[in-house]
Amino acid sequence: MKFPSAPLTVLPAPLAAALQRCLSRAQQPVPQGLMRFLVGDWPVGWIHPMRIPALQACWPELHLSPGLARWxxxxLAPAQRSERIGIVASALRERQAITGWRDEAFACEQPVSDPCAERGEMLFALERAAFRFFGLRSRAVHINGFLPGGRLLCGRRAMSKATDPGRLDNLAAGGVPVGEAFDACAQRELWEEAGVPLGLSALLQPRGQLRSTRMTPEGLHDEVLHIYHLVLPPGFVASNQDGEVSEFLSFDLESLAQRLMRDEFSVDAAAVTAWGLMHPEGGADLRA
Structure with missing residues:
Protein backbone atom coordinates (compact mmCIF):
# COMPACT_ATOMS: atom_id res chain seq x y z
CA MET A 1 0.00 0.00 0.00
CA LYS A 2 1.20 3.50 -0.80
CA PHE A 3 -0.54 6.42 0.81
CA PRO A 4 0.58 9.96 1.59
CA SER A 5 3.10 9.85 4.43
CA ALA A 6 4.20 13.46 4.13
CA PRO A 7 3.07 16.14 6.61
CA LEU A 8 -0.25 17.82 6.03
CA THR A 9 1.47 20.96 4.71
CA VAL A 10 2.73 19.17 1.57
CA LEU A 11 -0.47 17.38 0.69
CA PRO A 12 -2.35 18.82 -2.30
CA ALA A 13 -3.71 22.23 -1.31
CA PRO A 14 -7.43 21.42 -1.80
CA LEU A 15 -7.09 18.26 0.29
CA ALA A 16 -5.05 20.01 3.00
CA ALA A 17 -7.74 22.69 3.32
CA ALA A 18 -10.49 20.09 3.43
CA LEU A 19 -8.72 18.10 6.16
CA GLN A 20 -8.19 21.15 8.35
CA ARG A 21 -11.84 22.07 7.99
CA CYS A 22 -12.96 18.53 8.87
CA LEU A 23 -11.02 18.60 12.11
CA SER A 24 -12.29 22.07 13.02
CA ARG A 25 -15.93 21.08 12.47
CA ALA A 26 -15.53 18.07 14.77
CA GLN A 27 -13.81 19.99 17.56
CA GLN A 28 -15.98 22.95 18.48
CA PRO A 29 -16.06 24.64 21.89
CA VAL A 30 -19.01 24.03 24.18
CA PRO A 31 -21.49 26.83 23.45
CA GLN A 32 -22.16 29.43 26.11
CA GLY A 33 -25.45 29.23 27.94
CA LEU A 34 -25.58 25.49 28.52
CA MET A 35 -26.12 24.25 32.07
CA ARG A 36 -23.43 22.08 33.63
CA PHE A 37 -24.80 18.67 34.62
CA LEU A 38 -23.23 17.24 37.77
CA VAL A 39 -23.54 13.88 39.50
CA GLY A 40 -22.63 14.84 43.05
CA ASP A 41 -19.52 16.96 42.48
CA TRP A 42 -18.57 15.21 39.22
CA PRO A 43 -19.17 17.39 36.13
CA VAL A 44 -20.31 14.90 33.51
CA GLY A 45 -22.42 16.73 30.94
CA TRP A 46 -24.17 19.82 29.56
CA ILE A 47 -27.90 20.47 29.28
CA HIS A 48 -29.66 23.06 27.14
CA PRO A 49 -31.81 25.38 29.31
CA MET A 50 -34.82 24.81 27.06
CA ARG A 51 -34.84 21.16 28.21
CA ILE A 52 -35.17 22.03 31.88
CA PRO A 53 -39.02 22.11 32.02
CA ALA A 54 -39.18 18.56 30.68
CA LEU A 55 -36.50 17.47 33.13
CA GLN A 56 -38.29 19.05 36.07
CA ALA A 57 -41.45 17.14 35.18
CA CYS A 58 -39.59 13.84 34.98
CA TRP A 59 -36.93 14.29 37.64
CA PRO A 60 -38.18 16.16 40.73
CA GLU A 61 -35.04 15.49 42.79
CA LEU A 62 -32.77 17.26 40.29
CA HIS A 63 -31.40 20.40 41.97
CA LEU A 64 -31.25 23.50 39.79
CA SER A 65 -29.22 26.65 40.39
CA PRO A 66 -27.86 29.30 38.00
CA GLY A 67 -25.89 27.45 35.34
CA LEU A 68 -26.03 24.11 37.17
CA ALA A 69 -28.18 20.98 37.26
CA ARG A 70 -27.04 18.70 40.08
CA TRP A 71 -28.07 15.13 40.85
CA LEU A 76 -25.50 5.50 45.18
CA ALA A 77 -23.95 2.43 43.59
CA PRO A 78 -23.54 2.46 39.78
CA ALA A 79 -26.44 0.02 39.37
CA GLN A 80 -28.71 2.27 41.45
CA ARG A 81 -27.72 5.34 39.46
CA SER A 82 -28.30 3.45 36.22
CA GLU A 83 -31.78 2.42 37.30
CA ARG A 84 -32.84 5.90 38.37
CA ILE A 85 -31.54 7.86 35.40
CA GLY A 86 -32.89 5.12 33.12
CA ILE A 87 -36.38 5.77 34.49
CA VAL A 88 -35.91 9.49 33.84
CA ALA A 89 -34.74 8.84 30.27
CA SER A 90 -37.74 6.59 29.60
CA ALA A 91 -40.08 9.32 30.84
CA LEU A 92 -38.36 11.83 28.56
CA ARG A 93 -38.75 9.39 25.70
CA GLU A 94 -42.50 9.22 26.34
CA ARG A 95 -42.57 13.01 26.03
CA GLN A 96 -40.60 12.67 22.75
CA ALA A 97 -37.79 14.72 24.28
CA ILE A 98 -35.44 11.81 23.49
CA THR A 99 -35.73 10.07 20.12
CA GLY A 100 -33.88 7.35 18.22
CA TRP A 101 -34.01 4.84 21.08
CA ARG A 102 -31.58 1.96 20.48
CA ASP A 103 -31.93 -0.35 23.53
CA GLU A 104 -28.15 -0.19 23.93
CA ALA A 105 -26.34 1.29 26.93
CA PHE A 106 -23.24 3.44 27.01
CA ALA A 107 -21.12 4.08 30.10
CA CYS A 108 -21.00 7.51 31.70
CA GLU A 109 -17.53 7.72 33.20
CA GLN A 110 -16.15 9.62 36.14
CA PRO A 111 -14.28 12.66 34.76
CA VAL A 112 -10.53 12.31 34.21
CA SER A 113 -7.96 14.89 33.17
CA ASP A 114 -7.45 13.37 29.71
CA PRO A 115 -10.24 11.06 28.50
CA CYS A 116 -8.25 10.28 25.34
CA ALA A 117 -5.48 8.74 27.43
CA GLU A 118 -7.47 7.05 30.19
CA ARG A 119 -10.94 5.91 31.19
CA GLY A 120 -12.76 6.93 34.34
CA GLU A 121 -14.74 4.58 36.55
CA MET A 122 -18.29 3.99 35.34
CA LEU A 123 -20.79 6.18 37.20
CA PHE A 124 -23.83 4.70 35.49
CA ALA A 125 -25.01 3.02 32.30
CA LEU A 126 -27.61 4.76 30.16
CA GLU A 127 -29.41 4.28 26.85
CA ARG A 128 -27.16 5.73 24.15
CA ALA A 129 -29.95 7.87 22.66
CA ALA A 130 -30.04 9.86 25.92
CA PHE A 131 -26.37 10.81 25.91
CA ARG A 132 -26.73 13.90 23.74
CA PHE A 133 -29.74 15.10 25.74
CA PHE A 134 -27.55 15.24 28.87
CA GLY A 135 -24.36 16.16 26.98
CA LEU A 136 -22.56 13.09 28.33
CA ARG A 137 -19.23 11.92 26.91
CA SER A 138 -19.40 8.62 25.02
CA ARG A 139 -16.83 6.52 23.15
CA ALA A 140 -16.78 5.07 19.64
CA VAL A 141 -14.48 3.14 17.34
CA HIS A 142 -13.78 4.21 13.74
CA ILE A 143 -11.82 2.22 11.19
CA ASN A 144 -10.16 3.66 8.08
CA GLY A 145 -9.89 0.92 5.43
CA PHE A 146 -7.06 1.26 2.89
CA LEU A 147 -7.17 -0.55 -0.44
CA PRO A 148 -4.13 -1.36 -2.59
CA GLY A 149 -3.13 1.59 -4.73
CA GLY A 150 -3.74 4.15 -1.98
CA ARG A 151 -7.53 4.28 -2.08
CA LEU A 152 -9.80 4.71 0.91
CA LEU A 153 -12.83 2.40 1.19
CA CYS A 154 -15.85 4.09 2.74
CA GLY A 155 -19.43 3.10 3.47
CA ARG A 156 -22.61 5.10 2.99
CA ARG A 157 -24.93 5.12 5.99
CA ALA A 158 -28.35 3.63 5.34
CA MET A 159 -31.30 6.02 5.19
CA SER A 160 -32.80 4.16 8.17
CA LYS A 161 -29.98 5.25 10.50
CA ALA A 162 -31.07 7.42 13.44
CA THR A 163 -28.15 9.82 12.92
CA ASP A 164 -26.61 11.09 9.68
CA PRO A 165 -28.68 8.93 7.31
CA GLY A 166 -27.26 8.73 3.79
CA ARG A 167 -23.94 10.34 4.63
CA LEU A 168 -20.58 8.78 3.89
CA ASP A 169 -18.79 7.03 6.73
CA ASN A 170 -15.56 5.20 7.45
CA LEU A 171 -15.20 1.53 6.52
CA ALA A 172 -16.87 0.75 9.85
CA ALA A 173 -17.70 2.69 13.00
CA GLY A 174 -19.86 2.38 16.06
CA GLY A 175 -20.41 3.36 19.65
CA VAL A 176 -18.75 1.31 22.37
CA PRO A 177 -21.42 -0.31 24.57
CA VAL A 178 -21.00 -1.06 28.25
CA GLY A 179 -18.62 -3.95 28.88
CA GLU A 180 -17.05 -4.22 25.40
CA ALA A 181 -13.33 -3.66 24.78
CA PHE A 182 -12.31 -1.25 22.02
CA ASP A 183 -10.60 -3.87 19.85
CA ALA A 184 -13.53 -6.28 20.19
CA CYS A 185 -15.98 -3.51 19.31
CA ALA A 186 -13.94 -2.59 16.23
CA GLN A 187 -13.82 -6.20 15.04
CA ARG A 188 -17.55 -6.66 15.61
CA GLU A 189 -18.39 -3.48 13.71
CA LEU A 190 -16.11 -4.50 10.85
CA TRP A 191 -17.99 -7.77 10.45
CA GLU A 192 -21.48 -6.29 10.89
CA GLU A 193 -20.98 -3.28 8.64
CA ALA A 194 -18.44 -4.47 6.06
CA GLY A 195 -18.27 -8.28 6.29
CA VAL A 196 -14.60 -8.25 7.33
CA PRO A 197 -13.74 -11.73 8.73
CA LEU A 198 -12.00 -12.06 12.09
CA GLY A 199 -8.82 -13.31 10.49
CA LEU A 200 -8.46 -10.02 8.64
CA SER A 201 -9.77 -7.69 11.34
CA ALA A 202 -7.18 -9.17 13.72
CA LEU A 203 -4.66 -7.07 11.73
CA LEU A 204 -6.20 -3.80 12.96
CA GLN A 205 -3.67 -1.11 13.79
CA PRO A 206 -4.55 1.38 16.58
CA ARG A 207 -3.97 4.95 15.43
CA GLY A 208 -4.76 7.07 18.47
CA GLN A 209 -7.78 9.03 19.62
CA LEU A 210 -9.43 12.35 19.03
CA ARG A 211 -12.27 14.00 20.88
CA SER A 212 -15.27 15.27 18.96
CA THR A 213 -17.49 17.99 20.50
CA ARG A 214 -20.26 19.92 18.79
CA MET A 215 -23.90 20.89 19.20
CA THR A 216 -26.58 18.84 17.46
CA PRO A 217 -30.39 19.09 17.46
CA GLU A 218 -30.44 16.36 20.13
CA GLY A 219 -27.99 18.18 22.40
CA LEU A 220 -24.24 18.30 22.91
CA HIS A 221 -22.30 15.55 21.12
CA ASP A 222 -19.16 14.73 23.12
CA GLU A 223 -17.34 11.57 22.06
CA VAL A 224 -13.85 10.13 22.18
CA LEU A 225 -13.12 8.47 18.83
CA HIS A 226 -10.76 5.49 19.00
CA ILE A 227 -9.22 5.27 15.55
CA TYR A 228 -7.91 2.20 13.73
CA HIS A 229 -6.37 1.53 10.32
CA LEU A 230 -6.89 -1.68 8.39
CA VAL A 231 -4.97 -2.53 5.22
CA LEU A 232 -7.28 -4.56 2.99
CA PRO A 233 -6.00 -7.28 0.65
CA PRO A 234 -6.27 -7.10 -3.16
CA GLY A 235 -9.71 -8.15 -4.32
CA PHE A 236 -11.45 -7.46 -1.01
CA VAL A 237 -15.17 -6.77 -1.46
CA ALA A 238 -17.06 -5.26 1.47
CA SER A 239 -20.48 -6.73 2.25
CA ASN A 240 -22.83 -5.21 4.82
CA GLN A 241 -24.42 -7.68 7.24
CA ASP A 242 -26.73 -5.60 9.43
CA GLY A 243 -28.57 -3.30 7.02
CA GLU A 244 -26.84 -0.16 8.33
CA VAL A 245 -24.73 0.51 5.20
CA SER A 246 -26.31 1.04 1.79
CA GLU A 247 -23.16 0.90 -0.37
CA PHE A 248 -19.37 1.05 -0.37
CA LEU A 249 -17.26 3.47 -2.39
CA SER A 250 -13.50 3.76 -2.87
CA PHE A 251 -11.83 7.13 -3.31
CA ASP A 252 -8.50 8.39 -4.54
CA LEU A 253 -7.16 11.62 -3.05
CA GLU A 254 -8.79 13.95 -5.56
CA SER A 255 -12.27 12.46 -5.31
CA LEU A 256 -11.95 12.18 -1.54
CA ALA A 257 -11.12 15.88 -1.24
CA GLN A 258 -14.17 16.75 -3.34
CA ARG A 259 -16.48 14.68 -1.18
CA LEU A 260 -15.05 16.15 2.02
CA MET A 261 -15.44 19.72 0.77
CA ARG A 262 -19.06 18.99 -0.19
CA ASP A 263 -19.75 17.75 3.39
CA GLU A 264 -20.85 14.34 2.17
CA PHE A 265 -19.31 12.60 5.19
CA SER A 266 -20.69 12.62 8.70
CA VAL A 267 -18.75 15.06 10.88
CA ASP A 268 -16.96 12.39 12.92
CA ALA A 269 -16.19 10.21 9.89
CA ALA A 270 -14.74 13.21 8.08
CA ALA A 271 -12.50 13.97 11.06
CA VAL A 272 -11.33 10.36 11.26
CA THR A 273 -10.64 10.36 7.53
CA ALA A 274 -8.60 13.54 7.94
CA TRP A 275 -6.73 11.98 10.82
CA GLY A 276 -5.98 8.89 8.71
CA LEU A 277 -4.46 10.96 5.91
CA MET A 278 -2.46 13.13 8.28
CA HIS A 279 -1.11 10.20 10.27
CA PRO A 280 -0.93 7.14 8.00
CA GLU A 281 1.84 5.65 10.14
CA GLY A 282 0.47 6.73 13.51
CA GLY A 283 1.73 9.74 15.39
CA ALA A 284 0.86 11.89 18.34
CA ASP A 285 -2.76 12.07 19.47
CA LEU A 286 -4.89 14.99 18.36
CA ARG A 287 -7.05 16.05 21.28
CA ALA A 288 -9.54 18.81 21.82
Missing amino acids: DASG
Whole structure:
Protein backbone atom coordinates (compact mmCIF):
# COMPACT_ATOMS: atom_id res chain seq x y z
CA MET A 1 0.00 0.00 0.00
CA LYS A 2 1.20 3.50 -0.80
CA PHE A 3 -0.54 6.42 0.81
CA PRO A 4 0.58 9.96 1.59
CA SER A 5 3.10 9.85 4.43
CA ALA A 6 4.20 13.46 4.13
CA PRO A 7 3.07 16.14 6.61
CA LEU A 8 -0.25 17.82 6.03
CA THR A 9 1.47 20.96 4.71
CA VAL A 10 2.73 19.17 1.57
CA LEU A 11 -0.47 17.38 0.69
CA PRO A 12 -2.35 18.82 -2.30
CA ALA A 13 -3.71 22.23 -1.31
CA PRO A 14 -7.43 21.42 -1.80
CA LEU A 15 -7.09 18.26 0.29
CA ALA A 16 -5.05 20.01 3.00
CA ALA A 17 -7.74 22.69 3.32
CA ALA A 18 -10.49 20.09 3.43
CA LEU A 19 -8.72 18.10 6.16
CA GLN A 20 -8.19 21.15 8.35
CA ARG A 21 -11.84 22.07 7.99
CA CYS A 22 -12.96 18.53 8.87
CA LEU A 23 -11.02 18.60 12.11
CA SER A 24 -12.29 22.07 13.02
CA ARG A 25 -15.93 21.08 12.47
CA ALA A 26 -15.53 18.07 14.77
CA GLN A 27 -13.81 19.99 17.56
CA GLN A 28 -15.98 22.95 18.48
CA PRO A 29 -16.06 24.64 21.89
CA VAL A 30 -19.01 24.03 24.18
CA PRO A 31 -21.49 26.83 23.45
CA GLN A 32 -22.16 29.43 26.11
CA GLY A 33 -25.45 29.23 27.94
CA LEU A 34 -25.58 25.49 28.52
CA MET A 35 -26.12 24.25 32.07
CA ARG A 36 -23.43 22.08 33.63
CA PHE A 37 -24.80 18.67 34.62
CA LEU A 38 -23.23 17.24 37.77
CA VAL A 39 -23.54 13.88 39.50
CA GLY A 40 -22.63 14.84 43.05
CA ASP A 41 -19.52 16.96 42.48
CA TRP A 42 -18.57 15.21 39.22
CA PRO A 43 -19.17 17.39 36.13
CA VAL A 44 -20.31 14.90 33.51
CA GLY A 45 -22.42 16.73 30.94
CA TRP A 46 -24.17 19.82 29.56
CA ILE A 47 -27.90 20.47 29.28
CA HIS A 48 -29.66 23.06 27.14
CA PRO A 49 -31.81 25.38 29.31
CA MET A 50 -34.82 24.81 27.06
CA ARG A 51 -34.84 21.16 28.21
CA ILE A 52 -35.17 22.03 31.88
CA PRO A 53 -39.02 22.11 32.02
CA ALA A 54 -39.18 18.56 30.68
CA LEU A 55 -36.50 17.47 33.13
CA GLN A 56 -38.29 19.05 36.07
CA ALA A 57 -41.45 17.14 35.18
CA CYS A 58 -39.59 13.84 34.98
CA TRP A 59 -36.93 14.29 37.64
CA PRO A 60 -38.18 16.16 40.73
CA GLU A 61 -35.04 15.49 42.79
CA LEU A 62 -32.77 17.26 40.29
CA HIS A 63 -31.40 20.40 41.97
CA LEU A 64 -31.25 23.50 39.79
CA SER A 65 -29.22 26.65 40.39
CA PRO A 66 -27.86 29.30 38.00
CA GLY A 67 -25.89 27.45 35.34
CA LEU A 68 -26.03 24.11 37.17
CA ALA A 69 -28.18 20.98 37.26
CA ARG A 70 -27.04 18.70 40.08
CA TRP A 71 -28.07 15.13 40.85
CA ASP A 72 -27.10 14.15 44.40
CA ALA A 73 -26.26 10.54 43.56
CA SER A 74 -22.65 10.23 44.67
CA GLY A 75 -23.72 7.93 47.51
CA LEU A 76 -25.50 5.50 45.18
CA ALA A 77 -23.95 2.43 43.59
CA PRO A 78 -23.54 2.46 39.78
CA ALA A 79 -26.44 0.02 39.37
CA GLN A 80 -28.71 2.27 41.45
CA ARG A 81 -27.72 5.34 39.46
CA SER A 82 -28.30 3.45 36.22
CA GLU A 83 -31.78 2.42 37.30
CA ARG A 84 -32.84 5.90 38.37
CA ILE A 85 -31.54 7.86 35.40
CA GLY A 86 -32.89 5.12 33.12
CA ILE A 87 -36.38 5.77 34.49
CA VAL A 88 -35.91 9.49 33.84
CA ALA A 89 -34.74 8.84 30.27
CA SER A 90 -37.74 6.59 29.60
CA ALA A 91 -40.08 9.32 30.84
CA LEU A 92 -38.36 11.83 28.56
CA ARG A 93 -38.75 9.39 25.70
CA GLU A 94 -42.50 9.22 26.34
CA ARG A 95 -42.57 13.01 26.03
CA GLN A 96 -40.60 12.67 22.75
CA ALA A 97 -37.79 14.72 24.28
CA ILE A 98 -35.44 11.81 23.49
CA THR A 99 -35.73 10.07 20.12
CA GLY A 100 -33.88 7.35 18.22
CA TRP A 101 -34.01 4.84 21.08
CA ARG A 102 -31.58 1.96 20.48
CA ASP A 103 -31.93 -0.35 23.53
CA GLU A 104 -28.15 -0.19 23.93
CA ALA A 105 -26.34 1.29 26.93
CA PHE A 106 -23.24 3.44 27.01
CA ALA A 107 -21.12 4.08 30.10
CA CYS A 108 -21.00 7.51 31.70
CA GLU A 109 -17.53 7.72 33.20
CA GLN A 110 -16.15 9.62 36.14
CA PRO A 111 -14.28 12.66 34.76
CA VAL A 112 -10.53 12.31 34.21
CA SER A 113 -7.96 14.89 33.17
CA ASP A 114 -7.45 13.37 29.71
CA PRO A 115 -10.24 11.06 28.50
CA CYS A 116 -8.25 10.28 25.34
CA ALA A 117 -5.48 8.74 27.43
CA GLU A 118 -7.47 7.05 30.19
CA ARG A 119 -10.94 5.91 31.19
CA GLY A 120 -12.76 6.93 34.34
CA GLU A 121 -14.74 4.58 36.55
CA MET A 122 -18.29 3.99 35.34
CA LEU A 123 -20.79 6.18 37.20
CA PHE A 124 -23.83 4.70 35.49
CA ALA A 125 -25.01 3.02 32.30
CA LEU A 126 -27.61 4.76 30.16
CA GLU A 127 -29.41 4.28 26.85
CA ARG A 128 -27.16 5.73 24.15
CA ALA A 129 -29.95 7.87 22.66
CA ALA A 130 -30.04 9.86 25.92
CA PHE A 131 -26.37 10.81 25.91
CA ARG A 132 -26.73 13.90 23.74
CA PHE A 133 -29.74 15.10 25.74
CA PHE A 134 -27.55 15.24 28.87
CA GLY A 135 -24.36 16.16 26.98
CA LEU A 136 -22.56 13.09 28.33
CA ARG A 137 -19.23 11.92 26.91
CA SER A 138 -19.40 8.62 25.02
CA ARG A 139 -16.83 6.52 23.15
CA ALA A 140 -16.78 5.07 19.64
CA VAL A 141 -14.48 3.14 17.34
CA HIS A 142 -13.78 4.21 13.74
CA ILE A 143 -11.82 2.22 11.19
CA ASN A 144 -10.16 3.66 8.08
CA GLY A 145 -9.89 0.92 5.43
CA PHE A 146 -7.06 1.26 2.89
CA LEU A 147 -7.17 -0.55 -0.44
CA PRO A 148 -4.13 -1.36 -2.59
CA GLY A 149 -3.13 1.59 -4.73
CA GLY A 150 -3.74 4.15 -1.98
CA ARG A 151 -7.53 4.28 -2.08
CA LEU A 152 -9.80 4.71 0.91
CA LEU A 153 -12.83 2.40 1.19
CA CYS A 154 -15.85 4.09 2.74
CA GLY A 155 -19.43 3.10 3.47
CA ARG A 156 -22.61 5.10 2.99
CA ARG A 157 -24.93 5.12 5.99
CA ALA A 158 -28.35 3.63 5.34
CA MET A 159 -31.30 6.02 5.19
CA SER A 160 -32.80 4.16 8.17
CA LYS A 161 -29.98 5.25 10.50
CA ALA A 162 -31.07 7.42 13.44
CA THR A 163 -28.15 9.82 12.92
CA ASP A 164 -26.61 11.09 9.68
CA PRO A 165 -28.68 8.93 7.31
CA GLY A 166 -27.26 8.73 3.79
CA ARG A 167 -23.94 10.34 4.63
CA LEU A 168 -20.58 8.78 3.89
CA ASP A 169 -18.79 7.03 6.73
CA ASN A 170 -15.56 5.20 7.45
CA LEU A 171 -15.20 1.53 6.52
CA ALA A 172 -16.87 0.75 9.85
CA ALA A 173 -17.70 2.69 13.00
CA GLY A 174 -19.86 2.38 16.06
CA GLY A 175 -20.41 3.36 19.65
CA VAL A 176 -18.75 1.31 22.37
CA PRO A 177 -21.42 -0.31 24.57
CA VAL A 178 -21.00 -1.06 28.25
CA GLY A 179 -18.62 -3.95 28.88
CA GLU A 180 -17.05 -4.22 25.40
CA ALA A 181 -13.33 -3.66 24.78
CA PHE A 182 -12.31 -1.25 22.02
CA ASP A 183 -10.60 -3.87 19.85
CA ALA A 184 -13.53 -6.28 20.19
CA CYS A 185 -15.98 -3.51 19.31
CA ALA A 186 -13.94 -2.59 16.23
CA GLN A 187 -13.82 -6.20 15.04
CA ARG A 188 -17.55 -6.66 15.61
CA GLU A 189 -18.39 -3.48 13.71
CA LEU A 190 -16.11 -4.50 10.85
CA TRP A 191 -17.99 -7.77 10.45
CA GLU A 192 -21.48 -6.29 10.89
CA GLU A 193 -20.98 -3.28 8.64
CA ALA A 194 -18.44 -4.47 6.06
CA GLY A 195 -18.27 -8.28 6.29
CA VAL A 196 -14.60 -8.25 7.33
CA PRO A 197 -13.74 -11.73 8.73
CA LEU A 198 -12.00 -12.06 12.09
CA GLY A 199 -8.82 -13.31 10.49
CA LEU A 200 -8.46 -10.02 8.64
CA SER A 201 -9.77 -7.69 11.34
CA ALA A 202 -7.18 -9.17 13.72
CA LEU A 203 -4.66 -7.07 11.73
CA LEU A 204 -6.20 -3.80 12.96
CA GLN A 205 -3.67 -1.11 13.79
CA PRO A 206 -4.55 1.38 16.58
CA ARG A 207 -3.97 4.95 15.43
CA GLY A 208 -4.76 7.07 18.47
CA GLN A 209 -7.78 9.03 19.62
CA LEU A 210 -9.43 12.35 19.03
CA ARG A 211 -12.27 14.00 20.88
CA SER A 212 -15.27 15.27 18.96
CA THR A 213 -17.49 17.99 20.50
CA ARG A 214 -20.26 19.92 18.79
CA MET A 215 -23.90 20.89 19.20
CA THR A 216 -26.58 18.84 17.46
CA PRO A 217 -30.39 19.09 17.46
CA GLU A 218 -30.44 16.36 20.13
CA GLY A 219 -27.99 18.18 22.40
CA LEU A 220 -24.24 18.30 22.91
CA HIS A 221 -22.30 15.55 21.12
CA ASP A 222 -19.16 14.73 23.12
CA GLU A 223 -17.34 11.57 22.06
CA VAL A 224 -13.85 10.13 22.18
CA LEU A 225 -13.12 8.47 18.83
CA HIS A 226 -10.76 5.49 19.00
CA ILE A 227 -9.22 5.27 15.55
CA TYR A 228 -7.91 2.20 13.73
CA HIS A 229 -6.37 1.53 10.32
CA LEU A 230 -6.89 -1.68 8.39
CA VAL A 231 -4.97 -2.53 5.22
CA LEU A 232 -7.28 -4.56 2.99
CA PRO A 233 -6.00 -7.28 0.65
CA PRO A 234 -6.27 -7.10 -3.16
CA GLY A 235 -9.71 -8.15 -4.32
CA PHE A 236 -11.45 -7.46 -1.01
CA VAL A 237 -15.17 -6.77 -1.46
CA ALA A 238 -17.06 -5.26 1.47
CA SER A 239 -20.48 -6.73 2.25
CA ASN A 240 -22.83 -5.21 4.82
CA GLN A 241 -24.42 -7.68 7.24
CA ASP A 242 -26.73 -5.60 9.43
CA GLY A 243 -28.57 -3.30 7.02
CA GLU A 244 -26.84 -0.16 8.33
CA VAL A 245 -24.73 0.51 5.20
CA SER A 246 -26.31 1.04 1.79
CA GLU A 247 -23.16 0.90 -0.37
CA PHE A 248 -19.37 1.05 -0.37
CA LEU A 249 -17.26 3.47 -2.39
CA SER A 250 -13.50 3.76 -2.87
CA PHE A 251 -11.83 7.13 -3.31
CA ASP A 252 -8.50 8.39 -4.54
CA LEU A 253 -7.16 11.62 -3.05
CA GLU A 254 -8.79 13.95 -5.56
CA SER A 255 -12.27 12.46 -5.31
CA LEU A 256 -11.95 12.18 -1.54
CA ALA A 257 -11.12 15.88 -1.24
CA GLN A 258 -14.17 16.75 -3.34
CA ARG A 259 -16.48 14.68 -1.18
CA LEU A 260 -15.05 16.15 2.02
CA MET A 261 -15.44 19.72 0.77
CA ARG A 262 -19.06 18.99 -0.19
CA ASP A 263 -19.75 17.75 3.39
CA GLU A 264 -20.85 14.34 2.17
CA PHE A 265 -19.31 12.60 5.19
CA SER A 266 -20.69 12.62 8.70
CA VAL A 267 -18.75 15.06 10.88
CA ASP A 268 -16.96 12.39 12.92
CA ALA A 269 -16.19 10.21 9.89
CA ALA A 270 -14.74 13.21 8.08
CA ALA A 271 -12.50 13.97 11.06
CA VAL A 272 -11.33 10.36 11.26
CA THR A 273 -10.64 10.36 7.53
CA ALA A 274 -8.60 13.54 7.94
CA TRP A 275 -6.73 11.98 10.82
CA GLY A 276 -5.98 8.89 8.71
CA LEU A 277 -4.46 10.96 5.91
CA MET A 278 -2.46 13.13 8.28
CA HIS A 279 -1.11 10.20 10.27
CA PRO A 280 -0.93 7.14 8.00
CA GLU A 281 1.84 5.65 10.14
CA GLY A 282 0.47 6.73 13.51
CA GLY A 283 1.73 9.74 15.39
CA ALA A 284 0.86 11.89 18.34
CA ASP A 285 -2.76 12.07 19.47
CA LEU A 286 -4.89 14.99 18.36
CA ARG A 287 -7.05 16.05 21.28
CA ALA A 288 -9.54 18.81 21.82
